[in-house]
Amino acid sequence: MPSVYFNVTWPDETRSQCYSPSTVIKEYFVEGESYDVNEFLEKARAGLNAASERVRAKYGYGCSAAADQLKTIEERIAHGNFPQGSKVLIRRITENDL
Numbered sequence: 001m002p003s004v005y006f007n008v009t010w011p012d013e014t015r016s017q018c019y020s021p022s023t024v025i026k027e028y029f030v031e032g033e034s035y036d037v038n039e040f041l042e043k044a045r046a047g048l049n050a051a052s053e054r055v056r057a058k059y060g061y062g063c064s065a066a067a068d069q070l071k072t073i074e075e076r077i078a079h080g081n082f083p084q085g086s087k088v089l090i091r092r093i094t095e096n097d098l
Helices: 023-027 037-059 064-080
Strands: 003-009 015-020 034-036 087-096
Touching (some): 015 064, 023 087
């Protein structure tokens, strides 16, 4: 199953590399697009949960790495103190076909 890395720039200009165990995340994010922090969080939740479900369908169990990535994103946003209207940029999306 191809995994995906999506690289983001946070509103404070820091960068993170995020992981999805499935290409389904590309249905939620578009490379080069910016999303309001709350919208980014909603899309990350939906996309990473969908990715975990794809793993479950194929292997019989959900993906703990997707859950861990979502937790990291939630914590980053909770502690980021980003002003209202702040945007998260999806800098790059790359597939890693193992």
